[in-house]
Amino acid sequence: MTDRKPPSRWTLLSLTPAVVMAVVAVTDILAGPSVGFLPLVSLGPAFAGLVGGWRRTALYGLAALVLCVALGLYDGLFDERRGYTALASVAGVTGVGVAAAVTRSRREAELASVRSIAEVAQRVLLRPVPRVAGPLRAVVSYTSAVAEARIGGDLYEVVSSPHGVRVIVGDVQGKGLAAVETAALVLGAFREAAYDEATLTGLGERLERSAARELEGEKFVTAVLAEIGDEHEVVFINYGHPAPMILRGDGTVDFPQPPSYAPPLGLAGDGSEGPPPYRLSFAPGEQLLLYTDGVTEARDEEGRFYPLGERAHLLKEPDARRALAALREDLARHAAGPPHDDAAMLLLRYHGDEDVKPSPPRG
Structure with missing residues (x-):
């Protein structure tokens, strides 16, 4: 015996106009002409305009007119003005329903176009990270706080360079298109400088110059840079960003703090020294999670931050x-509602020093 799938919500909605018209017809026949249910036949095309296209609405309107004529003749309403008034009501509501359906269809087409543009922007701005980068395996998760949006103010990238695997995860101050523009600026500068600069300090200084030149007012970007080379260690530079998480082989967890905190990108004064890099061991079998504050600042119903x-x-x-997907689902359960901030997570797994050629730079 095969299981039958329950009807979808859209199927039930599409049947609503026919059901409404049938109920009105039966009620009118049972109640008689004295009650005056006949104009309610116009509810059929009215509902059709809300859930269907203009053609479907027009067909329901035509059916409603035919039903109105039939019931009017049955009730003997065309001997007086009531029958013609009911016909005018059905015709008027049908016209309004068709106009509403046309307007809604245009808006849906515009929304589909915007979503398509957003998908293209996402592929350009937040390209998929390489699954293999030197001895590392990388996977990323991104959740936007803006409804229906696919991109936002969080940013991430992984670049295999002659100087090691270089990574950035950052968070742009603000939301919306302005934040997306800033994220594009920082990512563009990182992708170029990550391959050219010999040191992570030089890379950070180049990002700071780009941010100071392009960002206006009090805009800024918190970010953490990471470099993994061939010496079983990771080098960090932190620009006011949440500390990364390292999961050791024995199951212990570290949140390494920088020796001194530096201002975010775009807020450093002219001539000020950049933040000092700091090194930690990072060996095969260990994992590094870089994330934005949308993860750790997600609150549950009692106001507790995500642990x-x-x-x-x-x-x-x-x-x-699957591991990062499980973490993302657990975060969503903890938040118990739509996210209030963008949340990006980049997981790097050190699988060893097997002979894996670095991924070529992506243009």
Whole structure:
């Protein structure tokens, strides 16, 4: 015996006009002409205009007119003005329903176009990170706080360079198109400088110059830069960003803090020294999670922040994509509602020093 799928919500909505018209017809016949249910036949095309296209609405309007004539003749209403008034009501509502359906269809087409543009912008701005970068395996998760949006103010990138695998995760101050524009600026500068600059400090200084030149007012970007080379260590530079999380091989969790905090990109004064890099061991079998504050500042119904360190065990899943997906789902359950901020997570797994050629730079 096969299971039958329940009807979809859209199917039920599309049947609503016919059901309404049938109910009105039966009620009118049972109640008789004295009650005056006949004008309610116009509810059929009215509902059709809300859930269907203009052609479907026009067909329901035609059916409603035929039904109105039939019921009017049955009730003997065309011997007086009531029958013609009911016909005029059905015709008027049908016209309004067709106009509403046309307007809604145009808006849906515009929304589809905007979504398509957003998808293209996402592919250009937040390109998929390489799954393999030197001895690392990378996987990313991004959740936008803006309804129906696919991109926002968080940014990430992984570049295999002659100087090691270089990574950035950042968070632009603000939201909307202005934040997307700033994110594009920082990512463009990072992608070029990550391959050219010999040191991570030089890379950071170049990003700061780009940000100071282009950002206006009090705009800024918090970011953390990471470099993984061949010496079983990771080098960080932190620009006012949440500390990364390192999951050690024995299951312990570290949130390494910088020796001194530096202002975000775009807020450093002229001539001021950049933040000092700091090094930590990072060996095969260990994992590095870079994230934005949309993760750790997500609150539950009681106002408690998301306990990322306590959820690190979710990353022990052998498959990196499933592990990060489990962490993302757990974050969504904790928030118990739509996100209030963008949330990006970039997971890097050190799988060893096998002979893996660096991924070529992506143009």
